[in-house]
Amino acid sequence: xxxxxxxxxxxxxxxxxxxxxxxxxxxxxxxxxxxxxxxxxxxxxxxxxxxx
Numbered sequence: 001x002x003x004x005x006x007x008x009x010x011x012x013x014x015x016x017x018x019x020x021x022x023x024x025x026x027x028x029x030x031x032x033x034x035x036x037x038x039x040x041x042x043x044x045x046x047x048x049x050x051x052x
Contacts (some may be wrong), residue, residue, distance in 0.1 A: 003011075
């Protein structure tokens with residue numbers, strides 16, 4: 001089976017994009033100073049006495 005020129009060009013572009021992404025991957029931002037938003041409780045919700 002012979003590839004058409006358009007199919008070969010499409011495969012080449014996809015492969016080049018993948019290689020470019022692997023080598024020039026954007027840096028993951030470091031948010032070490034921030035707490036995650038999920039699973040957080042407001043300080044006003046936490047109390048030392050039990051509510052009955």
